[in-house]
Amino acid sequence: MPVTSEAWSRGWPVLRQLTGGDRYGRGSAAQSRRSRRLSPRTAAATRVVKSVCPYCAVGCGQDVYVQDGKVTQIEGDADSPISRGRLCPKGSASLQLTTGEARGRHVLYRRPGGTDWERLELDKAMAMVADRVVKTRRDTWEWESEGARVRRTLGIASLGGATLDNEENYLLKKLFTALGAIQIENQARI
Numbered sequence: 001m002p003v004t005s006e007a008w009s010r011g012w013p014v015l016r017q018l019t020g021g022d023r024y025g026r027g028s029a030a031q032s033r034r035s036r037r038l039s040p041r042t043a044a045a046t047r048v049v050k051s052v053c054p055y056c057a058v059g060c061g062q063d064v065y066v067q068d069g070k071v072t073q074i075e076g077d078a079d080s081p082i083s084r085g086r087l088c089p090k091g092s093a094s095l096q097l098t099t100g101e102a103r104g105r106h107v108l109y110r111r112p113g114g115t116d117w118e119r120l121e122l123d124k125a126m127a128m129v130a131d132r133v134v135k136t137r138r139d140t141w142e143w144e145s146e147g148a149r150v151r152r153t154l155g156i157a158s159l160g161g162a163t164l165d166n167e168e169n170y171l172l173k174k175l176f177t178a179l180g181a182i183q184i185e186n187q188a189r190i
């Protein structure tokens with residue numbers, strides 16, 4: 001079957017790039033028939049929520065696209081003075097963190113001496129944490145040490161992750177200092 005010049009130019013991207021208006025091959029010249037019909041996942045979003053990538057201490061800005069109450073795409077936030085629209089491969093894949101099958105959706109607890117994880121209700125887990133903090137603080141409280149007033153506990157420590165942002169670190173420091181803990185550190189500084 002003879003190939004018409006129109007079919008030829010539609011089918012061969014290099015020719016389209018050289019003869020059409022898309023000289024850099026970043027638009028129509030690089031599209032196939034199929035990709036011409038596609039639209040981005042972001043096009044159907046009903047709202048865009050500003051957020052911060054949770055993976056590392058750089059804190060790149062993210063635009064979180066939401067459709068029908070579900071996150072459908074996460075992209076770099078061009079308004080962020082930190083990252084100016086860019087995300088590294090980890091940040092670009094953070095949609096999996098919210099909707100992926102590997103995401104943990106339950107509180108898991110392994111009791112002392114236990115060999116397996118058990119599911120706990122969130123309220124119960126929070127109450128257990130609170131009880132243990134109160135008991136540890138009470139049992140390890142020191143008013144004085146070596147003749148000096150210290151008013152502290154060495155029984156509680158905090159090690160934050162690099163994914164915590166400024167505001168979260170501020171609140172953690174405030175909470176643990178108020179409890180009398182002095183061992184307050186963040187992984188990003190290690």
Ligand code: SF4
Nearest residue numbers: 053055056060088091
């Ligand atoms: S996008 Fe990459 S560099 Fe930016 S905060 Fe996330 S993990 Fe860190």
